[in-house]
Amino acid sequence: MIADIANYISTHSAQLGTQITAHIGISLFALIVAVVIGVPCGYFASKSAKSEALVTAPFEILRVVPSLAVLILLIPIMGTGVKPAVTALTILAIPPVLLNTSVGFRSIPEFMVESARGIGMTEREMLFKVRIPGALPMMLAGIRTALVEIVASTTLAAKIGGGGLGEIIFTGLGLNRTDMLVLGGLLVAALSLLSGVVFDVITRRLLRYKYV
Template sequence: MQEFFATQGSELVRLLWEHIYMSAISLGLGIIVAVPLGILLSQTPKIADFVIGVVSVLQTIPTLALLALMIPILGVGKVPAIVALFIYSLLPILRNTYLGMSKVDPTLLDAAKGMGLTRMQVIRQVQLPLAVPVIMAGIRLSTVYVIAWTTLASYIGGGGLGDMIFNGLNLFRPDLILGGTIPVTILAVVADFIMARVEDWVSPTTSSKEGDESLA
């Protein structure tokens, strides 16, 4: 192991950084697009099934096939890889945002409207806070997916830890395979842990929880 880090350490750090920022950009774009779209669809359920159906169809395209489809459009490199990963990140976030917003107890919405809240105030102050745990579950799932799928970006020159894994496969070097696979696994676990903590932080605290804490 010491010899591996001596010879491949700098390359591992470079590829790990590439992997992180490609994953982060793809996921960030997915959140920016899917969360507002999911909120909008929850207010217009007549078109929600169609839009989610279209995104679901994109999700069924094999990852390598989608990456290959990016080449005639955007060429090779990090940009087409990020676009493909962004497309893959959409469905879990979009679906969970829509479900989280749609499944809020109607009596709470009626009560909010009875208090004189506007439609936007109901969305912002009632639906969205209550939907946060479901939305974050979708983001957590998408995070792990994107980190894993980013390894395939190497096929179109995107870089990342996939370079080390596939070089190891081509050269029959188990050390390179493990050197790329283990950091990807650790990265996915750490990212999921961080997202879980963010979910706890942004989720609203119910009165029952507060009561339990005061009794304790």
């Protein structure tokens, strides 16, 4: 079987390259969009109990809905291809980012904000120097959850024409080719673990004060 896999890699190296880059590209794009939408929404949700109930309730439900259902449900609406895949992945990634951001902003101790006001910070300064750094650890934890979910769901997105490494697995299932299944499985697993490690390194950089 190892010979089969090596053979497959040597004959399909160009294709593998595009699949890997497509997988990373789609995942990153969806993650960035989810952060751009999720973080501000999470911030507004943290402002008051009312806005929180309004914003978080639908996303709590969305978080429970199976990812495959979201992916495939978009086909009657948007057809197949990269566009519906990215849309579905973004929808799936928003809840962890949004909910964690909201919790992060609310978990900042009141005395910190008070003392920032006491030393004469303006609202804007307080936002950038106290609130955002304070909420960052929770926010990053949410973004990490979203990242792992996106990398996993991008594999499924191959089914709706999103490209990526899921193609190898689904083709392997269709052709009953064990070598393709194992290769696809290993690549997806490696990519998922690697993205987690890379994100942890970035987190450590950003939160350097925690690891001194």
